[in-house]
Amino acid sequence: MIAAIKKHWNRTLDARWTLPAGLAVGMVLAFAIPHFGLLNNYVQLVLIYVGINIILATSLNLVNGYMGEFSLAHAGFMAVGAYSSALLTMKVLPVAAYPALFHLAILAGGLITALLGLLVALPSFKVRGDYLAIVTLAFLMIVKSALENIDAIGGPRGISGIPRLTTLPWVFCWTTALVWLIRNFVYSCYGRGVLAIREDEIASELMSVNTRRVKVLAFMLSAFCAGIAGALFAHLLQFISPRVFDVVKTTEILIMVYLGGIASIGGSILGATLYTVMLELLRPSTVAGLLSWLPAVVFDPLDHYFIRHLGVLRMIIMPLALVLVMLFWPRGILGLREFRGFIPQRDRRSHGTAPLRRTNTHAAADSL
Amino acid sequence: MTQPGIYWLQQILNALQLGSIYALIALGYSMVYGILTMINFAHGDVFMVGAFLCFLAATVLKLPFVLTLLLTMSAAAGLGVLIERLAYKPLRHAPRVSAIITALGVGLFLENLTLAFYPYPQHVPPLLHNVTWRLGGVAFSSLQLIVISLSLTLMLVLDYVVRRTSVGVAMRAISWDKTFVPLMGVPVNLIISITFAIGAGLAGAAGTMYSLAYPVIDPYMGIMVGWKAFIAAVVGGIGTIRGAVIGAFILGGVEIMVVALLPSTYRDLVVFSLLLTLIVIRPHGILGAPRVQKV
Amino acid sequence: MPLLTASKLRHSFGGLCALADFNLELHQGDLMGIIGPNGAGKTTVFNLITGVYRATEGSIRYRGAELVGLTPHQITARRIARTFQNIRLFRDLSVLDNIRIAHYSQTRYSPFEALLHLGRYRREEQRIIDHSRSLLALFKLEALAGETARNLPYGSQRRLEIARALAIGPELLLLDEPAAGMNPAEIDQLMELICKIRGQFELTVLLIEHQMKLVMGICERIKVLDFGETLAEGTPEAIQNDPWVMKAYLGEGAVE
Numbered sequence: 001m002i003a004a005i006k007k008h009w010n011r012t013l014d015a016r017w018t019l020p021a022g023l024a025v026g027m028v029l030a031f032a033i034p035h036f037g038l039l040n041n042y043v044q045l046v047l048i049y050v051g052i053n054i055i056l057a058t059s060l061n062l063v064n065g066y067m068g069e070f071s072l073a074h075a076g077f078m079a080v081g082a083y084s085s086a087l088l089t090m091k092v093l094p095v096a097a098y099p100a101l102f103h104l105a106i107l108a109g110g111l112i113t114a115l116l117g118l119l120v121a122l123p124s125f126k127v128r129g130d131y132l133a134i135v136t137l138a139f140l141m142i143v144k145s146a147l148e149n150i151d152a153i154g155g156p157r158g159i160s161g162i163p164r165l166t167t168l169p170w171v172f173c174w175t176t177a178l179v180w181l182i183r184n185f186v187y188s189c190y191g192r193g194v195l196a197i198r199e200d201e202i203a204s205e206l207m208s209v210n211t212r213r214v215k216v217l218a219f220m221l222s223a224f225c226a227g228i229a230g231a232l233f234a235h236l237l238q239f240i241s242p243r244v245f246d247v248v249k250t251t252e253i254l255i256m257v258y259l260g261g262i263a264s265i266g267g268s269i270l271g272a273t274l275y276t277v278m279l280e281l282l283r284p285s286t287v288a289g290l291l292s293w294l295p296a297v298v299f300d301p302l303d304h305y306f307i308r309h310l311g312v313l314r315m316i317i318m319p320l321a322l323v324l325v326m327l328f329w330p331r332g333i334l335g336l337r338e339f340r341g342f343i344p345q346r347d348r349r350s351h352g353t354a355p356l357r358r359t360n361t362h363a364a365a366d367s368l
Numbered sequence: 369m370t371q372p373g374i375y376w377l378q379q380i381l382n383a384l385q386l387g388s389i390y391a392l393i394a395l396g397y398s399m400v401y402g403i404l405t406m407i408n409f410a411h412g413d414v415f416m417v418g419a420f421l422c423f424l425a426a427t428v429l430k431l432p433f434v435l436t437l438l439l440t441m442s443a444a445a446g447l448g449v450l451i452e453r454l455a456y457k458p459l460r461h462a463p464r465v466s467a468i469i470t471a472l473g474v475g476l477f478l479e480n481l482t483l484a485f486y487p488y489p490q491h492v493p494p495l496l497h498n499v500t501w502r503l504g505g506v507a508f509s510s511l512q513l514i515v516i517s518l519s520l521t522l523m524l525v526l527d528y529v530v531r532r533t534s535v536g537v538a539m540r541a542i543s544w545d546k547t548f549v550p551l552m553g554v555p556v557n558l559i560i561s562i563t564f565a566i567g568a569g570l571a572g573a574a575g576t577m578y579s580l581a582y583p584v585i586d587p588y589m590g591i592m593v594g595w596k597a598f599i600a601a602v603v604g605g606i607g608t609i610r611g612a613v614i615g616a617f618i619l620g621g622v623e624i625m626v627v628a629l630l631p632s633t634y635r636d637l638v639v640f641s642l643l644l645t646l647i648v649i650r651p652h653g654i655l656g657a658p659r660v661q662k663v
Numbered sequence: 664m665p666l667l668t669a670s671k672l673r674h675s676f677g678g679l680c681a682l683a684d685f686n687l688e689l690h691q692g693d694l695m696g697i698i699g700p701n702g703a704g705k706t707t708v709f710n711l712i713t714g715v716y717r718a719t720e721g722s723i724r725y726r727g728a729e730l731v732g733l734t735p736h737q738i739t740a741r742r743i744a745r746t747f748q749n750i751r752l753f754r755d756l757s758v759l760d761n762i763r764i765a766h767y768s769q770t771r772y773s774p775f776e777a778l779l780h781l782g783r784y785r786r787e788e789q790r791i792i793d794h795s796r797s798l799l800a801l802f803k804l805e806a807l808a809g810e811t812a813r814n815l816p817y818g819s820q821r822r823l824e825i826a827r828a829l830a831i832g833p834e835l836l837l838l839d840e841p842a843a844g845m846n847p848a849e850i851d852q853l854m855e856l857i858c859k860i861r862g863q864f865e866l867t868v869l870l871i872e873h874q875m876k877l878v879m880g881i882c883e884r885i886k887v888l889d890f891g892e893t894l895a896e897g898t899p900e901a902i903q904n905d906p907w908v909m910k911a912y913l914g915e916g917a918v919e
Contacts, residue, residue: 070468127651130407134602137595138644145637156633181778188777188784189763189770189791196764199753205735206713206745208768208831212736217774247591251472258469315480319473323455326473330459330466336755344780346788 010340019341023176030172044168046280048236051171052229053272055178057256058265059225062182064254065262066191067218068198069128073120073136074226074253076143077113079245081227082234083153085109086162089235095163102165106174106231113227114220116143121219125212128201140250147242158241159234166236174232178225183265185221187344194218195263255322261332266339271332278321282314374505379624385512385581387620388519391613392574393597394604395526396448396567398612401601402543403563406464409471410451412594413478414568418444418575419585420482423492426579433495437518440572448568449561457557475590482587489586492579515577522573523613526566530609539563543607592636599643605656614654619643664727666691666867667712667835672721674707681707682891685721689835694861694868696882698875698902700911703888705871706748709837713745714738725835740768744833746824748840748871754813758804758823761812762795765830795830802826802856818849822856829860836861838870842877850874854881879903887911 012018033039039047056074063071088105089095095102123135148156185191193214196204205211234240252275260271280286287307291299306313329335340348393415400408418440425436455474459467499510530536538559541549550556578593579585596619604615619639626638647653665688672685682704689695697705710716712723714735723730730738744765753761770791772783799805802822807815815823821841828836841857842850854877861868872878878885879899887894887908895905902908 070465123648126648130401130606131602131647131651133407134599135644135647138599138640138647141595141640142637142644145634145640149633149637184778184780185774188780188788189767189772190774190777192760192764193767195756195760196753199755200751202715202735203747203751203753204764206715206739207765207827208736208739209764210736210767221778247595248476248588251476254469254472258465262465309484312480312484316477316484319476319480322473323470323477326462326466326470327458330462346792 016345022341026172026176027169030169034168046276048166048168048171048232049280050273050276051168051175052232052236053253053256053276054175054269055225055229055232056253057260057268057272058179058182059222059229060253061257061260061262061264061268062185062194062218063222064257065264065267066186066198067194067215069124070130070133071120071136071219071222072133072247072250072254073139073143074222075245075247075249076140077116077223077226078230078233078249079143079147079240079242080116081109081113081230082240082245083147083159083230084112084227085231086159086234086240087153089163089165090159090161095165099165102235103170106228106235109231110224110228113230114224116227117220117223118216120223121216124215124219137247140245140247144242144246147245154241156242158239158243160239162234162238162240164235164238166232171232174228178228179265179269182221182225183342185217186265187347190214190217198263258332259322259325261329261334261337263336264332264334264338265342267332267334267337270334279314279318282310282317284308284310377506379628381508381512381516383621383624384516384617385620386623387617388516389574389577389581390593390597390600390619391523391616392519392570392577393594394601394612394616395523395609396571397598397601398604398606398609399539399563399567402607402609403539403560404456404460406456406467407471407598408456408564408567409468410474410478411567411571412590412597413475414444414448414451414590415571415575415578415594415597416585416587416590417447417478417482418572419492419579419589420486420490420575420587421572422495422576422579423490423585426493426495436495437573437576440576441569442572444572444575445565445569448564448571451568452561452564457560479587479590486587489584492583492585494583495576495580511580515581519573519577522570526570527609529566535559535562596639596643599640599647603643603646603653605653608653608655611653611655665689666693666726667869668722668724669708669712670722670724672708672711672718672723674704674711674716674719680891682711685888685891685893687886689867689869691834691867692861692865694857694881694883695870696878696885697869697871697888698873698878698885699888699894702890704891705888706839707891708888709745709839709871712738712837713743739831742832742834743837744828744831744835745837746821746828746839746841748843750820750824752812752820752824752827754811756812757808758799758810758812758815759792759795759808761823761827762798762830763791765827766791766794769832798826798830801860817844821845821853825856825860829864833864833866835867835869838868838872840871840873842872842874845874847876850877853877857881 034044056078060071060074063069085105085108088108089102093101093105095105120136120139124132127135147153153159186194193204193209193211196207196209197211197214201211230245256271256275257268258271259275260269261267284307287310288303291302291307294302325333393411396411396414397408400406400411421440421443422436425431425439431439451474455470456467459470496511496514501508530539538549538554539562541554542556542559546556597616600615600619601612602615603618604613605611622642623635623639626635630638667687667689669685669687672682673680674682685704685708687708697708699705707716711718712730714730714733714737718731721731725741725743728741753764756764770787772787776782776784796805796808799808802825804819804823804826807819812820812823821843825838825841838857842853845853857868857870858881860866870882882899884897885899885902886896887902889911894911895902895908897905
């Protein structure tokens with residue numbers, strides 16, 4: 001019975017129309033929800049955050065999961081994208097007159113960040129593993145310090161008054177587009193090159209892979225997406241400062257990636273969604289609202305000792321929960337496996353890059 | 369002595385003080401990396417907890433300095449071992465990635481736990497009476513000298529332990545080979561826990577020293593100070609004890625020099641850029657050995 | 664003109680000299696073997712030719728062009744492929760992907776086309792899959808295309824490594840102990856395979872091997888190394904009868 005359902009499920013996914021249909025439905029919803037007010041503003045905000053985090057997690061997964069590096073620079077990429085796009089919309093482009101220029105600013109922010117990605121890729125030619133982790137960390141700190149020191153862009157106080165241009169439909173479009181780009185990259189010769197580098201860099205060079213070029217492409221694509229996420233973020237929050245883009249931010253993105261599963265686009269989507277939603281669910285107001293049906297004799301002490309302190313407690317609970325997840329799923333929930341719908345038909349049929357059957361737990365992906 | 373001479377001598381003292389604190393932290397990173405090839409991302413936060421414990425000892429318990437130092441060191445050591453047993457040991461055979469994420473999670477947990485109790489930066493009341501002498505125009509502060517000499521003493525004790533005691537020999541043996549050393553009767557788990565205890569204890573001492581030297585503390589201080597100390601350990605050659613100390617003093621010196629010559633906001637920028645350059649030029653650090661791969 | 668010439672090649676690791684005064688001349692279509700005790704410097708020769716190490720002294724010319732100083736990737740682009748003494752497959756990837764990755768240098772679409780799955784992408788990907796499958800069929804590995812490389816039996820892994828090297832479309836193929844760990848029946852099959860692919864793909868083959876049956880069976884010329892020095896070079900018969908070689912290496916009963 002279950003086998004029959006599974007077979008039917010796979011066949012539906014394999015049909016050419018499923019993914020476009022799903023996306024179309026998503027697009028319609030993304031436009032309808034804000035237009036008709038189908039969900040309250042808070043929920044819409046959470047959905048936007050989920051979208052931005054999906055972009056961040058998927059792009060980091062490209063470098064950390066597929067390529068097997070340990071990059072800590074992602075918040076720095078986000079910062080560059082946020083700042084450059086904000087400066088463009090506020091100082092350079094007449095966005096008030098032509099709202100479409102917003103997307104131009106986002107794209108420009110992404111491209112500028114891609115250049116930084118190129119810079120970060122250069123040390124990766126020579127150093128790997130833990131050493132590259134430190135190099136990327138240093139990059140992050142340098143970006144943050146540099147932004148703090150440039151008074152023209154606000155220094156430590158940052159930029160405020162950024163126009164609120166990020167909306168749910170646009171975030172849906174950008175998220176879909178960027179995830180699609182990343183997925184295309186993974187299932188191309190360059191993506192296979194990335195996997196080869198993770199498995200055995202020397203052997204891949206000797207098997208004709210131009211490792212330098214592949215690393216540059218991977219870092220640039222990853223940075224490009226992070227920059228766009230930063231741009232969307234800036235135009236949502238309407239205020240950015242260097243302090244927002246620090247190691248803690250990078251750590252959050254790392255958690256989303258490793259929680260959802262390394263080297264898995266579906267995993268990153270899952271991790272980003274889980275992390276964002278859990279964080280929001282654990283707000284005092286949300287929990288109080290969800291548990292309001294309890295009789296007062298149970299609810300009141302619960303509220304007094306627990307719910308009221310959730311704002312602080314959740315940042316203590318979350319890391320603990322993360323540690324627990326790592327103990328049971330060391331590679332993340334969907335680690336090294338992929339949602340069938342993302343795999344191109346050609347690979348699905350010939351089993352290339354398809355979910356792998358594992359017989360033991362000591363994989364090359366472990367030798368970070 | 370001339371005015372510039374006096375000025376630079378003062379700065380040297382400042383650098384030695386800062387370097388000592390960094391060294392105590394960097395040693396913990398290096399030792400754990402040497403024995404487990406693992407970056408203990410929570411180490412900086414153990415340092416932070418040490419500082420806050422010192423704060424507690426000074427304000428609530430009102431303990432004298434020596435007891436405060438002993439308390440912070442032992443509590444931090446205990447915390448280090450606890451973290452190792454609960455979070456790292458179960459993942460010792462899991463992919464390295466998960467151990468790293470776990471370490472990050474533990475760090476986050478410590479930061480936010482402290483933040484829950486102390487949402488604002490705290491000022492640590494002076495633990496020792498500060499005496500200033502002038503010698504040839506140079507002002508020597510007793511606090512500075514105590515920080516420097518205590519730290520150096522701890523480092524020398526550690527050097528002795530690592531080189532002369534059986535525990536130290538075992539630590540070095542395990543860092544070379546984990547498969548056969550247990551077969552020779554070495555209690556690997558115990559030695560690893562001892563390593564963590566020593567590293568964390570030193571970090572706790574660093575927390576107290578920091579509170580002596582720079583009395584304002586906040587829950588996020590472990591991030592900046594911890595990561596800088598870590599990078600310093602790498603620059604010196606991660607996995608080696610002498611390397612950690614050298615890297616830390618280089619870091620201290622560079623930082624003080626930068627603050628002396630440039631506006632203080634540029635401090636982190638220049639320091640990280642320099643460290644980055646050093647790592648790219650010589651990835652295995654000053655005293656580290658490059659790992660050669662056989663093809 | 665010889666295809667590959669190594670002249671006065673010398674390589675040291677710090678103070679240890681791994682290879683001294685090594686000379687080699689390979690003509691197109693040759694099938695040559697290098698033998699010698701462990702540590703004689705045989706794999707070092709391969710590593711020097713493929714650019715993993717940069718020779719301390721000497722030169723290696725391939726079709727007239729100097730190889731010393733080039734990166735491994737540049738050398739592979741000149742159609743020189745190799746296998747490894749300790750198998751270096753991409754263990755967590757599928758068999759098919761192992762072969763597909765080696766097609767990297769022949770992939771004729773740009774990153775832009777890859778990102779959008781446009782233009783030449785579809786055609787090239789199909790061509791690569793078809794070519795990979797044909798190679799797998801040749802090596803009787805087609806049924807295992809979706810299997811993870813690390814799950815393959817040892818003999819199949821060795822064959823996969825050779826298939827992967829062939830995917831580059833090489834003129835010169837370097838095989839490092841292709842028969843290691845094989846039983847006599849498998850060695851026979853391997854000997855047949857090497858001769859077959861050499862003819863079919865017009866290869867020049869240089870191989871390192873300890874299995875004398877294979878070396879004496881298919882190599883046209885043999886070079887003997889010991890402690891980095893060349894002891895002898897010649898036809899299998901000459902080597903078998905060379906007293907120095909017998910004394911240093913072959914010992915008794917090594918040739919079946």
